[in-house]
Amino acid sequence: MNRPLVVGNWKMNGGPAGSLQLARQIVRQLKSQPARADLVLAPPFTSLASVVQALRHSTVKVAAQNSHWAESGAFTGEVSAPMLEEIGCHYVILGHSERRHVFHESCGMIARKLAPVLVHGMRPILCVGETSSERRRKRTLQVVTAQLDSALKGLAKGVIDKVEIAYEPVWAIGTGQNATAEQVDEVHSSIRAYLKSWLGNAKGRVVRILYGGSVKPENASTLAEITEVNGFLVGGASLDAESFLAIARAFSAPAK
Ligand code: PGA
DSSP states (O other), X not given: OOOOEEEEEOTTOOOHHHHHHHHHHHHHHHHHSOOSSEEEEEOOHHHHHHHHHHXXXXXXXXXXSOOBSSSSSSOTTOOBHHHHHHHTOOEEEESOHHHHHXXXXXXXXXXXXXXXXXXXXXXXXXXXXXXXXXXXXXXXXXXXXXXXXXXXTTSOGGGGGGOEEEEOOGGGTTSSOOOOHHHHHHHHHHHHHHHHHHHXXXXXXXXXXXXXXXXXXXXXXXXXXXXXXXXXXESGXXXXXXXXXXXXXXXXXXXX
């Protein structure tokens, strides 16, 4: 069984002082009631270094919300994988729907970002997911498969177990409307089948598939019971220590 992974994506919320406070609250509450999941916090860039420092004696790890494909150079406003490695990041979220749809990152751009993250010893959290119009046109599985193909097929098969995949339907992000258990089950099973057919059963089984999109303490247990849900990528609800940990504890049930 894969150990669950629960990631809090703080997006563009909070400066270093607020981020530190939230990270410390999470660590404090975890001590009194541990979670049976790997926990990762993704603060904004300006808070990363101080949150890494604050978490250095804890099991909670830190993710960046994006990185550039180049090591350095004339890319105003960007941050590279070696810079994130240097400050002690462990994960990088790539291809989040806000990057794809608000900042027009193409599949090609996202594909170029994975290898540098891996080369610098971090784990990419690759986000995939369809828009509402793609779902209405019954193109969900096609869209998700194409996004996986373009991001993963350029990588060596030997490193795929370092990649985390997050299925995040665009229409469910920040809307309060999570995908139903049937919808999540269908897409996660199809991603698992894709991984197994490409990598073989053993290797295809170890990649974690997270769900993201309006995950809340109220719906986390139902979603966590779905066989191929190996964790969550949480936005809004991760900005509150108690609700983030309540979501993480949805995985405290006996192994599936
Ligand atoms: P949400 O965001 O939980 O606020 O819907 C999820 C995400 O963007 O990763």
